[in-house]
Amino acid sequence: MIKTRFTELFGVDHPIAQGGMMWVGRAELVAAVANAGALGFVTALTQPTPEALTKEIARTRDLTDKPFGVNLTILPSINPPPYAEYRQAIIEAGVKIVETAGHKPQEHVDEFKRNGVKVIHKCTAVRHALSAERMGVDAISIDGFECAGHPGEDDIPGLILIPAAADKVKVPMLASGGFADARGLVAALALGADGVNMGTRFCATAEAPIHDNFKQAMVDADERSTDMIFRTYRNSARVARNAVSQEVRRLEAEGRPFEDVAHLVKGARGLEGLNTGDTDLGIWTAGMVQGLIHDIPTVKDLVERMVAEAEQLIRGRLEGMIETLEARSAAA
Numbered sequence: 001m002i003k004t005r006f007t008e009l010f011g012v013d014h015p016i017a018q019g020g021m022m023w024v025g026r027a028e029l030v031a032a033v034a035n036a037g038a039l040g041f042v043t044a045l046t047q048p049t050p051e052a053l054t055k056e057i058a059r060t061r062d063l064t065d066k067p068f069g070v071n072l073t074i075l076p077s078i079n080p081p082p083y084a085e086y087r088q089a090i091i092e093a094g095v096k097i098v099e100t101a102g103h104k105p106q107e108h109v110d111e112f113k114r115n116g117v118k119v120i121h122k123c124t125a126v127r128h129a130l131s132a133e134r135m136g137v138d139a140i141s142i143d144g145f146e147c148a149g150h151p152g153e154d155d156i157p158g159l160i161l162i163p164a165a166a167d168k169v170k171v172p173m174l175a176s177g178g179f180a181d182a183r184g185l186v187a188a189l190a191l192g193a194d195g196v197n198m199g200t201r202f203c204a205t206a207e208a209p210i211h212d213n214f215k216q217a218m219v220d221a222d223e224r225s226t227d228m229i230f231r232t233y234r235n236s237a238r239v240a241r242n243a244v245s246q247e248v249r250r251l252e253a254e255g256r257p258f259e260d261v262a263h264l265v266k267g268a269r270g271l272e273g274l275n276t277g278d279t280d281l282g283i284w285t286a287g288m289v290q291g292l293i294h295d296i297p298t299v300k301d302l303v304e305r306m307v308a309e310a311e312q313l314i315r316g317r318l319e320g321m322i323e324t325l326e327a328r329s330a331a332a
């Protein structure tokens with residue numbers, strides 16, 4: 001077992017979280033993560049209404065009695081979803097852990113904290129982590145350039161971002177983006193994080209509620225198999241490279257406005273693909289870490305393997321490299 005400030009604060013066995021994932025963060029996956037001793041998040045906006053979210057939380061509770069949380073992603077939008085109502089549904093359901101992500105979380109953080117909910121805010125820059133810390137969040141999750149989804153516009157990889165954040169952030173912190181195995185977990189701990197947050201890796205598990213074609217596509221992919229889209233709209237998003245992401249890149253290179261790509265990137269189109277197994281129907285979110293995914297295990301096997309191998313790495317490979325002066329002189 002690896003004990004960190006993260007495991008202590010959230011009352012979980014392992015320093016591993018499954019961050020919010022649109023369409024994927026549903027009861028089956030979140031409960032499997034919780035039952036494996038890690039921290040999973042139901043994704044609020046995957047549910048069409050706050051009432052549906054209440055039901056999804058209840059469904060998760062039917063499948064696990066371990067701690068789990070809900071992700072509330074706040075995106076700039078012309079027609080924003082009723083965030084306050086989703087937030088109220090989370091509070092009234094008695095959920096005690098929330099992952100916020102996105103823009104201006106203050107109002108949500110305040111209300112969650114008033115109601116005794118622990119908040120972990122996911123962000124992509126040290127300055128945003130510090131601003132969230134000032135807002136009173138309990139923990140930070142920091143996403144490097146490698147990550148699936150929205151890495152921000154700074155392009156700082158985790159190898160720099162995580163220690164840079166660890167130097168300044170005082171609350172417990174998860175390293176996010178590009179983690180899939182024990183090596184990443186041990187590296188994150190060495191860089192100053194208290195655990196890892198994973199998205200793409202959890203999509204390629206038996207319990208992830210997406211078509212098998214997507215899981216196999218992640219196994220077949222390598223670390224070059226993503227595209228960064230929406231860069232020209234200053235809303236960069238890392239997605240799996242496919243026919244649609246390539247077309248979006250082509251249109252952006254021509255300087256086309258968002259209205260010209262909107263029909264290609266509609267959420268409904270991506271969801272239909274995830275359900276039917278057509279990996280070229282819409283865009284779908286995945287990270288560079290696909291290059292480290294070689295199987296489709298159960299969540300339990302994945303988490304157990306990561307933790308066991310991390311312990312072996314620390315005790316074997318790392319400790320084995322340390323040589324005392326006496327041993328060196330004796331060998332000479």
Ligand SMILES: Cc1cc2nc3c(=O)[nH]c(=O)nc-3n(C[C@H](O)[C@H](O)[C@H](O)COP(=O)(O)O)c2cc1C
Nearest residue numbers: 019020021022101147148149177178198199200287
């Ligand atoms: C399919 C998918 C959907 C995602 N949707 C969301 C989301 O709705 N809200 C959010 O905060 N993060 C979302 N993310 C980002 C993850 O929570 C996590 O930060 C990211 O995947 C970490 O990078 P990794 O994929 O390299 O592990 C999504 C990731 C994936 C793979």
